[in-house]
Amino acid sequence: xxxxxxxxxxxxDIIIERGALGRVEKELDLSRKVLIVTDSGxxxxxxxxxxxxxxxxxxxxxxxxxxxxxxxxLEMLCKKMLDFSFTRSDCVVAVGGGVVGDLSGxxxxxxxxxxxxYNIPTTLLSQVDSSVGGKVAVNLGDVKNIVGAFYxxxxxxxxxxxxxxxxxxxxxxxxxxxxxxxxTSDKELYEIFKAGSAEENIEEVIRRSLLVKINVVExxxxxxxxxxxxxFGHTLGHGIEGAESLPAGEEKLYHGECVxxxxxxxxxxxxxxxxxxxxKALGLPTSVGGDLEKMLSIATHDKKRDGESISAVFVGxxxxxxxxxxxxxxxxxxxxxxxxxxxx
Amino acid sequence: xxxxxxxxxxxxDIIIERGALGRVEKELDLSRKVLIVTDSGxxxxxxxxxxxxxxxxxxxxxxxxxxxxxxxxLEMLCKKMLDFSFTRSDCVVAVGGGVVGDLSGxxxxxxxxxxxxYNIPTTLLSQVDSSVGGKVAVNLGDVKNIVGAFYxxxxxxxxxxxxxxxxxxxxxxxxxxxxxxxxTSDKELYEIFKAGSAEENIEEVIRRSLLVKINVVExxxxxxxxxxxxxFGHTLGHGIEGAESLPAGEEKLYHGECVxxxxxxxxxxxxxxxxxxxxKALGLPTSVGGDLEKMLSIATHDKKRDGESISAVFVGxxxxxxxxxxxxxxxxxxxxxxxxxxxx
Numbered sequence: 001x002x003x004x005x006x007x008x009x010x011x012x013d014i015i016i017e018r019g020a021l022g023r024v025e026k027e028l029d030l031s032r033k034v035l036i037v038t039d040s041g042x043x044x045x046x047x048x049x050x051x052x053x054x055x056x057x058x059x060x061x062x063x064x065x066x067x068x069x070x071x072x073x074l075e076m077l078c079k080k081m082l083d084f085s086f087t088r089s090d091c092v093v094a095v096g097g098g099v100v101g102d103l104s105g106x107x108x109x110x111x112x113x114x115x116x117x118y119n120i121p122t123t124l125l126s127q128v129d130s131s132v133g134g135k136v137a138v139n140l141g142d143v144k145n146i147v148g149a150f151y152x153x154x155x156x157x158x159x160x161x162x163x164x165x166x167x168x169x170x171x172x173x174x175x176x177x178x179x180x181x182x183x184t185s186d187k188e189l190y191e192i193f194k195a196g197s198a199e200e201n202i203e204e205v206i207r208r209s210l211l212v213k214i215n216v217v218e219x220x221x222x223x224x225x226x227x228x229x230x231x232f233g234h235t236l237g238h239g240i241e242g243a244e245s246l247p248a249g250e251e252k253l254y255h256g257e258c259v260x261x262x263x264x265x266x267x268x269x270x271x272x273x274x275x276x277x278x279x280k281a282l283g284l285p286t287s288v289g290g291d292l293e294k295m296l297s298i299a300t301h302d303k304k305r306d307g308e309s310i311s312a313v314f315v316g317x318x319x320x321x322x323x324x325x326x327x328x329x330x331x332x333x334x335x336x337x338x339x340x341x342x343x344x
Numbered sequence: 345x346x347x348x349x350x351x352x353x354x355x356x357d358i359i360i361e362r363g364a365l366g367r368v369e370k371e372l373d374l375s376r377k378v379l380i381v382t383d384s385g386x387x388x389x390x391x392x393x394x395x396x397x398x399x400x401x402x403x404x405x406x407x408x409x410x411x412x413x414x415x416x417x418l419e420m421l422c423k424k425m426l427d428f429s430f431t432r433s434d435c436v437v438a439v440g441g442g443v444v445g446d447l448s449g450x451x452x453x454x455x456x457x458x459x460x461x462y463n464i465p466t467t468l469l470s471q472v473d474s475s476v477g478g479k480v481a482v483n484l485g486d487v488k489n490i491v492g493a494f495y496x497x498x499x500x501x502x503x504x505x506x507x508x509x510x511x512x513x514x515x516x517x518x519x520x521x522x523x524x525x526x527x528t529s530d531k532e533l534y535e536i537f538k539a540g541s542a543e544e545n546i547e548e549v550i551r552r553s554l555l556v557k558i559n560v561v562e563x564x565x566x567x568x569x570x571x572x573x574x575x576f577g578h579t580l581g582h583g584i585e586g587a588e589s590l591p592a593g594e595e596k597l598y599h600g601e602c603v604x605x606x607x608x609x610x611x612x613x614x615x616x617x618x619x620x621x622x623x624k625a626l627g628l629p630t631s632v633g634g635d636l637e638k639m640l641s642i643a644t645h646d647k648k649r650d651g652e653s654i655s656a657v658f659v660g661x662x663x664x665x666x667x668x669x670x671x672x673x674x675x676x677x678x679x680x681x682x683x684x685x686x687x688x
Contacts, residue, residue, distance in 0.1 A: 069387070075415045078491050082484055108456075110491045113481065131619075137457065140419070140426055145452045147495065180628050222458075 001207065005132065007221055010152040012215075014132060016206055020159040021046060023132050025053035026120050027157055032056065033090035035081055037104035039064045042096045042122055043165050050093055050120065058084055062103065069103050069138045070254040071147075077107040091116035092270045093156075098121035098130040102145070105136030109151035115276065119153045122162045124174025124202075127255055128181070128209035129230075131156050132218045150222055160203055172254030172283045178205050179278065180259060181190030181212040183267065184229045184295055193278050205341065232313040234336055237262030239299030253285065260284040265338035268316045289344040349476065349558050351565055353639040354496040358476060358558075360550055364503040365390060365464065369397035371501055372462050376400065379425055381448035383408045386440045386466050387509050394437055394464065402428055406447065412445050413482045415491075419450040435498075441467035443475040446489070449480030453495035454571050459529045463497045466506045468518025468546075469600055472525070472553035473574075475500050477561045494566055504547055515543065516627045517600025522549050523622065524603060525556040525684065527611065528573045532664030543581035573665055576657040580679055581606030583643030589634040597629065609682035633688040640676045643663035 015027055024030065024074025034054040039046040044157030047287040048111035051057035054130040060080055062068040081090070084094070092102045092108035092115065098162050108117035161170065175198055182189035192198050198205050220227040237259040244253055253261075259281050264286075265276050279286050300310065310331050314322045347358040359371055368374065378398040382391040385408030395401035404424055425434070436459065437605035438445045445463050452461035465475035481492025506517065512679040519542055526533035533552040534573065536542055542549050557574070564571040581602040588597055597605075604623050608630075611619050623630050654675045658666045 071415060071419045078484055082487060082490060110493060111480070112490060113492045113494055135457070140422055143426060145425060146456060148457045149454060150457055 003210055003214060006218050007152060012155055014156040014158060014210060016158045016203065018159065018161045019054065020157050021049050021162060024157060030054040033037060033084060033086050034058065034061045035060065035077065035086065035092045036095055037062065037077065038095040039068060039098055039100050046122055046162060047095045050095055055267050057137040066099060066138050067140060069099055071138060073103055074107055074138050077104065081111050086111065088112045088115055091118065093118045095120045095122060097121065097126045101126055101131055102136050103138060105151055106148050107151065109136055109149040114151065116154045117151065118155050119159045124168060125177055127158045128174055128206055129177045129213060129324050131212050132210060134221065136261060136311050149216055149278055160206065163202065168283065169254070170209055171320060172261055173254040175282050176256035176260040176284055178209040180232050180263060182317045183263065183288065183318055184232050184313065185212045185319060196273065211316040228311055228323065229313055232315065232321065233259045233263030233266055234251040235262065235312065236265065236295065236339065239295035240288055242298040243290050244288050247289065257285050261288055264342060266312065266314055266333050271315065271318070287342050287344045292336065292340060292343050300328050300332070314339060318339065350562050356664060357498055358496055358502060358554060360502045362503060362505045362546060364501050365506060368394055368501060369501060374398040376404065376610055377419065377428060378428050379404065379420065379430065379436045380439055381406065381436065381444055382439040383412060383444050384485055388554065390466055390506060391439045394439055403442050404456065406416040409571050410443060410483060413443055415482060417447055418451055420484050421448065425455050430455065430459070434457055435462065437462045437464060439464045439466060441465065441470045443476055445470055446480050447482060449495055449497065450482055450492050451580040453480055453493040456493065457494050460498045461495065462499050464501045466526060468507055468515050469521055471502045472518055472551055473521045473557060474561055476557050477646065478565065495684065500549060504550065507546065513598065517598040519626055520592050520600035520604040520627050522553040524576050524607060525553045527607065527659045528576050528657065528660055529556045529663060534662035538618065540625050552594060562659045571666065572655055573657055576659065577603045577607030579606065579643050579654070580609065580611035580683065583659060586642040587638040588632050591633065597684065601629050605632055605686065608686060610656065610658055615659065615662070631686050631688050636680065636684060636687050640679060644672050644676065
C-alpha cells in the first residue's frame with residue numbers, strides 16, 4: 001500500500017507492506033554510497049538486509065537511547081560520510097526508531113547542505129508517527145530536539161513484519177500515539193481501539209494513523225498552527241516523563257506511556273472511563289508515582305517562554321478536538337482537579 | 345537603497361545605506377532576545393551599536409578565522425541561546441565577515457529548527473557576496489562548508505561606512521569577488537574596474553555585484569545549476585589556497601586573492617593582459633609561489649567525487665560566460681599551459 005505526502009517538491013511516498021525490508025531495492029535508489037544508520041537495540045539483521053542491496057553500503061550503529069541524539073553523534077556521522085567521500089548524490093538510510101531517524105535525518109539534511117534521506121522505521125512508535133513529518137533533530141543536554149531542521153525524507157518504508165521482534169510493551173507505547181491521533185481526528189480508528197482489536201488490525205492502525213499525521217503535516221509543514229494537535233496529551237506527558245518517581249528496580253515509563261497518561265485529563269469526563277478501559281486493555285499504565293507539582297512545573301517550563309499562556313488541546317467526543325488558549329495557572333488547576341487521583 | 349531577493353516566502357530585503365549600522369532598529373525587529381555574533385577581528389563598537397538598540401541583547405565574540413566555523417562553535421551558540429531561554433520568536437544577528445555570517449546563520453537555522461536571522465556584513469567580501477544567498481555552514485577538519493543548510497536571512501544590512509576601518513588588502517580581496525561577478529555577468533560593472541574607479545564608486549560596485557548574485561540565487565536557490573558561475577576562478581583558486589608555499593614571515597593569501605589568480609587562466613587570452621592590469625591596479629597578486637601540480641591536485645579533489653569530469657566556467661568577453669564540462673585531465677592541461685608562468 002502506498003500513501004503520498006503532498007508537500008510540493010518536498011513530497012514523498014510512504015510504502016506500507018509486509019516484507020518490504022527484504023526488497024528495499026525496489027523502492028530505494030541504492031546504487032550509490034549509502035550510509036545506513038541503526039542502533040544497538042535494533043536487530044542487526046535489519047540493517048544488514050538493506051546493506052545487502054547496496055553497491056557501497058556503510059553501516060554505523062549508535063548506542064540505543066536518547067544519548068545518541070547528540071552533537072557528537074551528528075559530527076561523527078558527517079565525518080564518516082566525509083571519510084568515505086560521500087557526495088551530494090549519495091544518501092542516508094535510517095533503520096531504527098525515532099532516535100535513529102531524528103539523528104540520521106538531521107545528518108542527511110546538513111551534510112553538503114542536504115543529501116537524500118530514506119527512513120525505514122522499525123518500531124511501531126516511529127512507524128505511526130516520527131518517521132513522517134520531516135522533523136529531525138538532536139538534543140542539547142537534557143533538552144530534547146532543540147537543534148534540528150525540517151527535512152523531508154525521499155521515501156519511508158514501513159514493514160509491519162519487523163514488529164514481530166518488538167517487545168509487547170513497545171507495541172503498546174506505539175499504539176498510545178495512534179490512539180492519540182484517533183481521539184483528535186479519526187473516529188473510526190478510535191472504534192478499532194474501543195473494540196479491542198488494534199493489534200490484530202495493525203496495518204489498518206498504521207495506515208489510519210499516518211493519514212491523520214499526513215493531513216496535519218500537509219497543512220502545516222513548519223509547525224505554525226494545526227500541527228499542535230499532534231501534541232495532544234504531550235504537555236502533561238512531558239512533565240510525567242521528567243518527574244515520575246521510580247521504585248527501585250523499575251524501568252522508566254516510555255514516551256508513549258507518558259502520553260497515554262497525559263491524555264486522560266485532556267479528555268472530557270464522559271470519555272474518561274472508556275479511555276481507561278482501552279489503556280488497561282492495551283497494557284498501558286493508568287497511574288504513575290511522583291510529585292504532581294513537579295510534573296506541572298516541568299510541563300509548563302517551555303510554555304513560559306511563550307508568555308504566560310498555553311494552547312491546550314481538548315477532546316470532547318472521539319474524532320474531534322478543541323484548542324483552547326488558557327493561562328498556565330488555569331491549566332495547572334484543571335490538571336490538579338482531573339489528575340491527582342492518578343498519582344500513586 | 346533597497347534591493348529585494350525574490351524567493352517567495354523566503355524572500356528578503358537588502359538595505360545598502362551609509363550609516364545604516366547606527367539606526368538598525370529602523371530595519372530590524374530588535375524588541376526581543378537577540379544573539380549578536382561577532383569575531384575578535386571586527387571592531388567591537390559595531391556589535392555594541394547593534395546591542396544598544398536591543399531590549400535583550402547577548403553578544404558572543406568568537407575568535408577571528410576559519411577555526412571558528414566548527415561544530416564546537418555551533419554547539420556553543422546553541423547552548424548560549426538555550427541558557428538564555430531563547431524561543432522560536434527570538435533572533436540571531438551576525439556582525440562580521442563570512443565566518444561570522446556562515447556560523448551564526450547555521451546556528452539560527454538549526455536552533456528550534458529555525459529562528460530569524462539578520463546579517464550585517466562588515467567586510468567588503470561578505471557585503472558583495474557571502475551575506476546574500478542563504479548558504480550557511482561550518483567546516484569539518486580542513487574541508488570547508490561541508491555541513492550546513494540553505495537558510496535565507498530575514499534582512500541584510502550593508503553599511504559601506506564600516507569599510508573605513510578595513511585594511512586596504514581586505515578591500516582588494518573583496519573587489520576580486522566583485523570583479524569575478526562583472527566578468528561573467530555585468531559588462532558595465534567591468535567597465536568601472538577597467539576605468540580604475542571601483543574604490544571611489546564602492547556603493548555602485550556593491551549594488552551591481554549584489555544584483556548579479558541576486559539574479560543567480562533567485563534562479564537557483566539550492567545550487568543545482570546556474571549558481572556555479574559564482575565559482576568562476578574558484579576551482580584553481582581553491583587549489584592555490586591549499587598549496588601556496590609561503591616564504592618565512594609572509595602571510596597566507598586571502599581567499600579573494602586566490603580567486604583573482606584563479607580567474608587568469610579561465611579568461612580568454614585576449615582578455616588576459618587587461619585583467620592583469622586591473623589586478624595590479626587593485627593591489628591584487630599576479631603571481632604565487634608553490635607547486636602547480638599540488639595546486640591542481642587539491643583543486644580537483646572534490647570534483648573527482650563527481651566522476652572524472654569538471655564543469656569549468658570560462659569568460660571570453662566580459663559580461664558573458666561559457667560552462668564547459670571537460671575531463672579533469674584536459675582541465676589540468678589547460679591550466680598548466682596558461683598558468684605555469686604565474687608560478688614564482
